Structure formats: C-alpha cells, structure tokens
Amino acid sequence: MSQRKIILEKVDQAIGILREKDVDLWLTFVRETSQLNDPSMSLIVSPDLQMTWHSAFILTKRGERIAIVGRYDADNIKQTGAYKEVIGYDQSIRQPLVEVLKRLDPGCIAINYSESDPSSDGLTHGMWTQLFRLLEGTPYASRFISSESVIGALRGRKSKSEVDRVRAAVKETQTIFDEVTAFLRPGRKETDIRDFIHDRMVDRGLTTAWEMEFCPIVNTHPDSPIGHGAPGEFKAARGHTVHIDFGVSKDGFVSDLQHMWYLLDKGETLPPAEVQKGFDTVRAAIMAAAKELKPGALGWEVDKAARDVVVKAGFPEYQHATGHHVGRTAHDGATVLGPRWERYGESINGEIEVGNIFTLELGVEVPNRGYIGLEEDVLVTATGLDWLSKPQTELTCV
Amino acid sequence: MSQRKIILEKVDQAIGILREKDVDLWLTFVRETSQLNDPSMSLIVSPDLQMTWHSAFILTKRGERIAIVGRYDADNIKQTGAYKEVIGYDQSIRQPLVEVLKRLDPGCIAINYSESDPSSDGLTHGMWTQLFRLLEGTPYASRFISSESVIGALRGRKSKSEVDRVRAAVKETQTIFDEVTAFLRPGRKETDIRDFIHDRMVDRGLTTAWEMEFCPIVNTHPDSPIGHGAPGEFKAARGHTVHIDFGVSKDGFVSDLQHMWYLLDKGETLPPAEVQKGFDTVRAAIMAAAKELKPGALGWEVDKAARDVVVKAGFPEYQHATGHHVGRTAHDGATVLGPRWERYGESINGEIEVGNIFTLELGVEVPNRGYIGLEEDVLVTATGLDWLSKPQTELTCV
Numbered sequence: 008m009s010q011r012k013i014i015l016e017k018v019d020q021a022i023g024i025l026r027e028k029d030v031d032l033w034l035t036f037v038r039e040t041s042q043l044n045d046p047s048m049s050l051i052v053s054p055d056l057q058m059t060w061h062s063a064f065i066l067t068k069r070g071e072r073i074a075i076v077g078r079y080d081a082d083n084i085k086q087t088g089a090y091k092e093v094i095g096y097d098q099s100i101r102q103p104l105v106e107v108l109k110r111l112d113p114g115c116i117a118i119n120y121s122e123s124d125p126s127s128d129g130l131t132h133g134m135w136t137q138l139f140r141l142l143e144g145t146p147y148a149s150r151f152i153s154s155e156s157v158i159g160a161l162r163g164r165k166s167k168s169e170v171d172r173v174r175a176a177v178k179e180t181q182t183i184f185d186e187v188t189a190f191l192r193p194g195r196k197e198t199d200i201r202d203f204i205h206d207r208m209v210d211r212g213l214t215t216a217w218e219m220e221f222c223p224i225v226n227t228h229p230d231s232p233i234g235h236g237a238p239g240e241f242k243a244a245r246g247h248t249v250h251i252d253f254g255v256s257k258d259g260f261v262s263d264l265q266h267m268w269y270l271l272d273k274g275e276t277l278p279p280a281e282v283q284k285g286f287d288t289v290r291a292a293i294m295a296a297a298k299e300l301k302p303g304a305l306g307w308e309v310d311k312a313a314r315d316v317v318v319k320a321g322f323p324e325y326q327h328a329t330g331h332h333v334g335r336t337a338h339d340g341a342t343v344l345g346p347r348w349e350r351y352g353e354s355i356n357g358e359i360e361v362g363n364i365f366t367l368e369l370g371v372e373v374p375n376r377g378y379i380g381l382e383e384d385v386l387v388t389a390t391g392l393d394w395l396s397k398p399q400t401e402l403t404c405v
Numbered sequence: 406m407s408q409r410k411i412i413l414e415k416v417d418q419a420i421g422i423l424r425e426k427d428v429d430l431w432l433t434f435v436r437e438t439s440q441l442n443d444p445s446m447s448l449i450v451s452p453d454l455q456m457t458w459h460s461a462f463i464l465t466k467r468g469e470r471i472a473i474v475g476r477y478d479a480d481n482i483k484q485t486g487a488y489k490e491v492i493g494y495d496q497s498i499r500q501p502l503v504e505v506l507k508r509l510d511p512g513c514i515a516i517n518y519s520e521s522d523p524s525s526d527g528l529t530h531g532m533w534t535q536l537f538r539l540l541e542g543t544p545y546a547s548r549f550i551s552s553e554s555v556i557g558a559l560r561g562r563k564s565k566s567e568v569d570r571v572r573a574a575v576k577e578t579q580t581i582f583d584e585v586t587a588f589l590r591p592g593r594k595e596t597d598i599r600d601f602i603h604d605r606m607v608d609r610g611l612t613t614a615w616e617m618e619f620c621p622i623v624n625t626h627p628d629s630p631i632g633h634g635a636p637g638e639f640k641a642a643r644g645h646t647v648h649i650d651f652g653v654s655k656d657g658f659v660s661d662l663q664h665m666w667y668l669l670d671k672g673e674t675l676p677p678a679e680v681q682k683g684f685d686t687v688r689a690a691i692m693a694a695a696k697e698l699k700p701g702a703l704g705w706e707v708d709k710a711a712r713d714v715v716v717k718a719g720f721p722e723y724q725h726a727t728g729h730h731v732g733r734t735a736h737d738g739a740t741v742l743g744p745r746w747e748r749y750g751e752s753i754n755g756e757i758e759v760g761n762i763f764t765l766e767l768g769v770e771v772p773n774r775g776y777i778g779l780e781e782d783v784l785v786t787a788t789g790l791d792w793l794s795k796p797q798t799e800l801t802c803v
Contacts (some may be wrong), residue, residue: 038523039523039736040614041444041734041735041736042444042523042524042734042736042738043441043443043444043523043526043527045441045443046440046441055616055618056616057615057619059736060748068489072648078632078722078724079631079632079634079725080632082630082632082634083634083635097724097746097749098746098748099746099747099748100601100748103748120529120530120531121531122532122534122535123531125436125437125440125441125529125530125531126440127528127531128441128529128531128532129441129529130527130528130529130530130531131518131523131526131527131528131530132518132528132529132530132532132533133518133519133520133521133522133523133525133526133528133551134520134526134530135533136520137520137750140520153531163693176505217439218439218453218454218455220453221455230482232475233477234476234478234480236477236480236481237481249607324476326476326495327477330503336439336440337439338437338439338440338457340440346497348496348497349496349497349499350458350459350475350496350497350498352535372691
C-alpha cells in the first residue's frame with residue numbers, strides 16, 4: 008500500500024474518531040513547514056509536501072474534508088486526494104477560513120496543540136496568537152479545545168498496513184543484530200560496530216530510525232556513557248557486556264530495539280552469576296510490563312509493573328519510561344508507559360488501545376561488567392500481545 | 406571552519422546582540438526535537454543534536470551561557486562547548502529552571518516565539534502553557550517578550566564563514582545551470598531535466614536546498630503550473646521558455662536561484678520581442694529592488710520598487726514576495742522583502758542590515774511562450790551589494 012493510500016486510510020479513520028469522541032471539527036493550522044513541521048502533517052496530508060503560507064486542514068465528524076492553502080500549494084493538496092474541497096488564497100487566509108467556519112458552525116474546534124504530547128503539539132505559540140487575531144469578531148476561538156485525544160487515537164491505533172510496515176522494519180533490524188553477532192569479538196571499538204551496522208543498513212536501502220550520529224547507541228564497557236551518547240572509543244572485551252540500541256526506517260516506518268551480548272571470558276561457558284542476574288531481572292521486568300499491557304490499562308500502570316521488578320531485585324530505578332509508541336517515528340507520541348514524574352505530564356495517564364505498537368525497554372548496570380538493557384516492539388491486540396520482535400530470552404554469548 | 410566553530414561564533418554574536426538590544430536573557434525552550442525542531446537549535450546548539458526531554462538554553466547580556474537538559478543529553482551539550490554551565494536533571498526541569506532564573510533575576514526574558522517570523526517561532530503553544538505552569542509562584546512569566554528581534558538579527562547577520570558557505574552553494578548551483586544549458590534541447594521533459602539535475606547534484610555530494618520532490622522546479626511550457634509544483638510531463642519546445650528554480654545544500658548552507666532559457670524557433674537568432682520584453686522587465690525589476698536593498702531600508706520598500714516596475718510594464722502583479730533571507734535554509738526567516746499583505750504580518754517591516762543575504766526573485770508570464778522568472782542571491786554590505794550569484798543579464802538561448 009502506498010503512502011498516499013495510507014493517508015486516505017488515516018483521514019477516514021480520523022473522521023471515525025471525531026464521531027466517536029463527539030468532536031465537531033479538527034483544525035490543523037500550519038505555515039512554512041520546511042522550518043517546523045507539525046507531526047500531524049505526515050498523518051493526514053503527506054509525509055513529503057511542505058506548506059509555505061498559512062494552511063488550514065479541516066476534518067469534521069460529518070465527514071467534511073477541507074483544505075485552505077496558499078494558491079501555489081493548492082494543486083499539490085488536490086493531488087493527495089484526501090481533501091474534497093481545496094481552497095487556494097492569495098493575500099490572507101482570514102476570509103476563506105472565517106467563511107468555512109461560518110458555514111460549518113462547529114460547536115467545538117479541536118486545535119493542534121497539547122501540553123503533554125509532543126506529537127500533538129504542532130501549533131506554535133505565534134500561530135496560536137495569530138489564529139485568535141484572524142478569528143476576531145467571531146465566536147470560534149472561544150470554542151477551541153486541544154486535539155490531543157484525536158491525534159493520540161489516530162496516531163496510536165495502527166492500521167494493518169501501518170503494522171505491516173513496522174513489522175518489516177523490526178525484521179530488518181533483527182537481521183542486522185544477527186550479523187553483529189558474527190562480527191563481534193574482543194577489540195572491536197564502539198565506532199567499529201556502529202560503522203558495521205551502518206554499512207549493513209545502507210546495503211539494505213534503509214536509513215536510521217533517529218539521527219544517524221546516535222543510531223545505533225553502542226555500549227561495550229562499564230564506563231561507556233548510557234543514554235543518548237554517540238559510540239566512542241571503548242572496545243569490546245572478554246568479561247564485559249555489549250549493548251546496542253538501534254532501529255531502522257523502512258518505507259516511512261521505524262523500529263526501535265535493544266539487544267544484549269556477553270563476551271565469555273577465558274574458561275567461561277556461561278555468563279557469570281551477576282551478569283545473568285542482571286539479564287534475568289531486565290527480562291522479568293519486560294515480561295511484567297507485557298502482562299499489564301492490555302486495552303484499558305493506563306500508561307503508568309504498565310511502567311510500574313516493570314519498575315517494581317527492577318527495584319525489588321535491588322537495582323537502582325531507571326531514569327526513563329518503560330515504553331513509548333513507535334510508528335512513523337521512534338518516539339511516536341501519545342501515551343507513554345512512564346512513571347508519574349512531572350516531566351511526563353499527562354502522557355502517562357493515557358489508556359492502552361487495540362492497535363497500539365509500544366516499545367518495552369529498560370536496563371540495569373552491573374558493576375565492572377557493563378550495562379544490560381533490552382527493548383522489544385509489541386502490538387496490542389484484543390486478545391493479547393503480538394511480539395513484533397522475536398524477544399531476546401537469553402544473553403547472546405560470543 | 407567546522408559547524409561546531411560556527412555555533413561558538415553565533416553564541417558569541419548572540420550575546421553581543423542581547424547587549425545591543427538591552428535584552429537581559431534569551432531563553433530557548435524545547436522538547437522532543439526529533440518531532441519538531443526549533444529552527445534556533447541549529448544556530449545556537451547544534452545542527453544535529455536532538456533533545457528528548459524539556460530543555461532550556463539560556464544566554465544573557467552579561468555573557469552567561471547555561472543549558473538545562475535531561476540527564477542523558479547533558480554530555481552531548483557539554484561537548485558542544487557553547488554552554489559554560491550544563492545542568493542535567495532527572496524528573497522535572499522545574500527546580501533547576503527556577504533556580505537559574507532566581508540567580509540571574511532578569512528584568513526581561515526573550516522567549517522563542519513570534520507571530521511574524523516562522524524561524525523565530527519554535528515554541529509550541531503546549532510548551533508555552535507548560536512554561537507558565539513551571540514558573541507559577543515566580544514573577545518571571547510576566548517578564549516575557551518575544552525573542553524575534555534577537556533571533557532575526559542573529560540569523561540575518563551572517564558571519565564571514567556563513568557567507569562563504571552560501572557563496573559556495575551558489576557557485577555549485579550555477580555550475581549545474583551551465584550543465585543544463587548543454588543538456589537542454591527540444592523534447593526534454595521536465596522530469597528528464599529534474600533527473601539530470603539530481604544526478605549532477607549527487608555527483609558533487611550535494612543535497613537539495615528544499616524537499617527533493619520540488620527541487621528543482623522546472624517549467625517548460627506555458628501551461629506548466631507555476632509555484633511549488635513538481636516537474637511534470639511537459640516537454641521543452643522551440644519557441645518556449647524554460648524556467649528552473651533550484652538550490653543546493655552544501656556544508657549546512659543553501660542557495661536558492663532561478664535561471665531562464667529560451668529555445669530559439671527555426672529561423673530565429675534572437676528571442677521574439679514579447680519574450681525579450683518579459684525578460685527585460687523581470688531583470689529591470691530585480692535591479693530596482695537591488696538599488697533599494699541597503700542597510701536601513703524596510704522589507705516592503707524593496708519589494709515595492711520591484712513590484713512597481715512589473716505593474717508599470719503592464720504585467721499582472723506577482724503573488725509572492727520579492728525576496729527572503731537565505732542561509733541554513735532556503736527561507737531563512739526574519740525580514741521578508743514582501744508587500745503589505747496580511748499574510749506577511751510584521752515580517753515586511755524589518756530593516757535591512759549589513760551581513761544579510763537575500764534572494765531577489767520574481768517573474769511574469771508571457772502568453773504562449775511560458776513563464777519568465779529570475780532569482781539572484783545577494784549580500785548586503787556597508788558599501789553596496791555583493792552579488793553572490795553571477796546575475797543573469799541575458800536569456801540563455803538554446
């Protein structure tokens with residue numbers, strides 16, 4: 008299915024969500040998207056098209072699909088096929104926008120901003136104040152609500168073609184992990200491993216799931232910084248773990264996975280007890296989260312299940328969320344499986360829904376051995392979890 | 406000079422601008438920049454780094470350079486060398502942010518939003534409301550002003566290394582135009598010409614200045630849509646003009662140029678009078694704008710000089726601005742050389758400054774012959790204009 012057809016599918020889905028949530032009208036208001044692109048553009052307009060002038064994309068629960076765009080952008084929007092009415096303007100969007108709103112007279116207008124969900128927060132503050140100015144003398148600005156629940160549902164409930172694409176990206180990533188197993192040996196630097204992964208990726212016509220400098224993250228040493236750092240000069244060595252966090256982008260959708268290796272020391276046939284305990288704890292925590300991850304559960308409940316396992320095992324609490332949506336991007340917005348910390352705002356109070364694809368990810372540090380982190384990608388279905396990745400159940404020993 | 410050094414240069418320049426404009430503190434507040442990246446990030450932090458959690462970049466007129474970022478991003482920010490104090494946090498940015506503001510106690514705080522300048526409008530509305538919530542119980546939110554004048558000056562006043570980079574991108578583009586002249590003949594489709602240009606570009610290790618699908622724009626026929634459309638099936642033919650709007654990205658900086666060809670008809674040694682008149686009008690209008698483009702002039706005054714020439718020559722008024730900044734992006738924010746239409750807001754009231762690089766661009770349609778548009782890139786200096794492109798003074802006849 009082409010990207011264009013996925014857009015048509017998502018616009019239909021959006022109208023269904025507006026009905027379900029009883030939202031009269033959803034307005035996505037953007038400008039100069041080459042500078043700053045509302046993440047919703049790739050959901051309901053196009054992953055490629057960029058708007059120069061102020062543009063309004065309007066969907067209603069009655070099924071209207073209206074775009075108001077600069078004259079030079081009108082043909083491109085018509086060609087998407089997603090908007091039945093495309094209005095081009097020259098000097099100001101004010102008149103066509105007010106006319107359309109008067110004609111539709113919505114009781115509530117969902118606008119593209121959100122405190123908690125970056126993927127639903129495409130409207131800048133300057134555009135917000137402009138919108139009030141454009142609508143002066145009308146009652147419409149007083150009817151604004153946030154469109155976060157609409158966008159969250161639309162982005163989070165993956166269609167079959169979206170799931171297929173994430174699944175394909177996951178499969179490619181795990182094939183590359185298998186190739187890393189064959190490549191890995193003592194003395195390989197983090198940057199060697201990164202270069203190897205990039206070469207395999209380019210061979211397959213793939214790109215990275217997030218900025219290339221930090222994708223993959225590779226940790227080969229207990230002192231290698233954990234988090235968002237670029238691979239460095241540390242070398243893989245016997246008796247240490249190797250941790251890789253990596254994802255690819257394929258046909259507009261991405262994967263986000265972590266895998267663990269251990270380099271057996273001389274005389275070892277199995278990892279030492281403390282390494283095995285670390286791995287088992289991480290694995291048990293991920294399974295605990297997986298058990299909670301079902302329709303109707305809240306984001307923080309899933310997080311808590313995993314976090315409790317790690318803390319009870321005596322490891323320090325990890326300082327990030329247990330999972331996030333994955334789809335068009337590695338951090339695909341909406342509900343986060345995270346703790347109730349201010350940083351996460353309301354995002355952790357969202358409900359898990361059928362069709363959601365989440366990462367499940369966490370890790371522990373084992374002194375003198377290295378970091379142990381796992382991350383799987385899973386699809387929530389009505390009847391249980393569908394593991395898009397083949398979950399890692401044992402340390403890969405080299 | 407590396408991108409890293411350019412960042413250090415721009416941060417120094419920013420502190421000078423804060424002094425000049427008597428702005429106590431400039432706060433750039435961002436989060437999850439892989440979803441939506443404030444255009445100022447590539448000016449004062451990094452063109453590559455992406456922030457996951459709420460991050461605050463603080464520069465003051467006294468010279469303080471402070472970054473407050475998520476714990477996992479702290480090392481990356483330290484490595485930029487641009488921030489003397491880098492504070493990492495775990496659960497919420499509130500406490501470190503409030504503490505820093507209390508310590509600095511600024512009388513006014515310039516915030517990254519703007520109604521008129523998309524390049525200065527990186528703060529989302531959701532982030533704006535969050536910032537108020539974070540600063541509850543302090544006087545700081547009441548001291549907010551827009552940072553548009555700071556960002557406009559910083560982005561618009563190009564340093565020597567920035568100018569050199571744009572100049573290099575312009576040169577590459579004009580070399581490719583010369584190659585197009587050799588390639589062009591009747592029967593070449595717009596898509597053929599686009600493919601040829603992309604091949605030449607890739608050969609040189611360059612990328613497009615804006616989204617590849619619409620870069621270049623190619624018009625080979627009077628019916629070919631003008632504006633932001635992708636090249637289509639129209640073919641170059643004798644007696645018609647060929648118009649290309651194209652730019653490349655090289656080392657993080659771009660060009661944005663238009664060039665004109667005419668395919669001589671059988672028996673012609675010169676373009677027909679109406680084509681020549683169209684070209685001469687466009688050329689004269691660009692020269693009229695160039696004459697006005699000097700430090701202290703306002704954006705709309707430069708536009709008016711060019712627009713009057715076109716209208717007086719009897720052509721319809723073009724429905725876009727006569728020019729815009731060019732630099733890291735093809736539409737590089739701040740002052741626009743445009744008419745006083747609502748669409749342009751306050752952006753056309755900005756003053757031209759030394760160090761600005763502008764496009765000068767406009768066109769006319771000649772019935773049955775095709776579109777005639779030119780675009781040059783020029784640097785404003787204290788003593789006059791420096792044409793970064795070799796301006797087109799005659800139609801290139803094929």
